Amino acid sequence: xxxxxxxxxxxxxxxxxxxxxxxxxxxxxxxxxxxxxxxxxxxxxxxxxxxxxxxxxxxxxxxxxxxxxxxxxxxxxxxxxxxxxxxxxxxxxxxxxxxxxxxxxxxxxxxxxxxxxxxxxxxxxxxxxxxxxxxxxxxxxxxxxxxxxxxxxxxxxxxxxxxxxxxxxxxxxxxxxxxxxxxxxxxxxxxxxxxxxxxxxxxxxx
Amino acid sequence: xxxxxxxxxxxxxxxxxxxxxxxxxxxxxxxxxxxxxxxxxxxxxxxxxxxxxxxxxxxxxxxxxxxxxxxxxxxxxxxxxxxxxxxxxxxxxxxxxxxxxxxxxxxxxxxxxxxxxxxxxxxxxxxxxxxxxxxxxxxxxxxxxxxxxxxxxxxxxxxxxxxxxxxxxxxxxxxxxxxxxxxxxxxxxxxxxxxxxxxxxxxxxx
Numbered sequence: 266x267x268x269x270x271x272x273x274x275x276x277x278x279x280x281x282x283x284x285x286x287x288x289x290x291x292x293x294x295x296x297x298x299x300x301x302x303x304x305x306x307x308x309x310x311x312x313x314x315x316x317x318x319x320x321x322x323x324x325x326x327x328x329x330x331x332x333x334x335x336x337x338x339x340x341x342x343x344x345x346x347x348x349x350x351x352x353x354x355x356x357x358x359x360x361x362x363x364x365x366x367x368x369x370x371x372x373x374x375x376x377x378x379x380x381x382x383x384x385x386x387x388x389x390x391x392x393x394x395x396x397x398x399x400x401x402x403x404x405x406x407x408x409x410x411x412x413x414x415x416x417x418x419x420x421x422x423x424x425x426x427x428x429x430x431x432x433x434x435x436x437x438x439x440x441x442x443x444x445x446x447x448x449x450x451x452x453x454x455x456x457x458x459x460x461x462x463x464x465x466x467x468x469x470x471x
Numbered sequence: 472x473x474x475x476x477x478x479x480x481x482x483x484x485x486x487x488x489x490x491x492x493x494x495x496x497x498x499x500x501x502x503x504x505x506x507x508x509x510x511x512x513x514x515x516x517x518x519x520x521x522x523x524x525x526x527x528x529x530x531x532x533x534x535x536x537x538x539x540x541x542x543x544x545x546x547x548x549x550x551x552x553x554x555x556x557x558x559x560x561x562x563x564x565x566x567x568x569x570x571x572x573x574x575x576x577x578x579x580x581x582x583x584x585x586x587x588x589x590x591x592x593x594x595x596x597x598x599x600x601x602x603x604x605x606x607x608x609x610x611x612x613x614x615x616x617x618x619x620x621x622x623x624x625x626x627x628x629x630x631x632x633x634x635x636x637x638x639x640x641x642x643x644x645x646x647x648x649x650x651x652x653x654x655x656x657x658x659x660x661x662x663x664x665x666x667x668x669x670x671x672x673x674x675x676x677x
Contacts, residue, residue: 399569
């Protein structure tokens, strides 16, 4: 299957399929689109925070392994062979209230639990490291069907992760996420006000 | 010119030419290689700091605009057309001593000055934003011919940048960098001990 990404009349290229979640099967391509949507929601919130000087948080670019590049004369370099790589960190980081902030965003179509196989060991390791150095670290869970999002602290996640590795748990129940996490308001501007939920989390921890 | 990047026997791909500094002219390709070398030096230092639990600092992936992707059966997605994009932030960020740290690394072959056209407005803006929020922000200058590196604080750079924009300055004299910056030791492990220079900078500012 060859997928050519559309160009808009303004010359900009549609980026919907450049997400690293994109895979070959149709079902997973749908999942990728939904993943992209979450990414857009967070990018929009980050832009909103930046313009209001509330925080400086950016998504890291998707890591891509470039194998072959063409350098046409009088035209910019064209990458002709490249592959998606897996990230060694999380997708988002920056500074908020003078503190380092670092998080991963994940979503599910399930209504009552979040499957842990969607989280990766290197993400856990990276957030643990950052939290040990004093960073604000969490996963932002989106329950798409419920249109509900939660800031879930790394400390709660670490307990679930241990249970997952011990084959005692495959998914975090929504009730636990509601109990240990902080719900983020879903609105128009910003679409996900996750920093308000982070404020609640910081207030509890202070 | 078509450039195929070599694969090592272990199957890993040499990344030397994937740097966004790569361009078409021979002179600039050399510059790119030198740029890569600086990147490797910093990545090595960051790995060294990470293993000693001193800091969690990573280089952000080079942003790439993917235009076309092949999804061959039973094989991973192959990007067949893509372009380098310019970054909206700096190349490096993370957490050090509980603080957000954010910097750009630049090098020159000149011996007595650093040309300001190698720095971009969006990098200045991003570091200014982060510094205003309490982050540690600087440019790490490498004078390759001298094998000397300096941590140069954003506040000093902002003055130079104003003079550059007013056409009053094209390059920062090395003497000014030595006076306002903090020299980083060049050794074996880490190759550039830039965090020791950051410590000096923080001690002065505290």
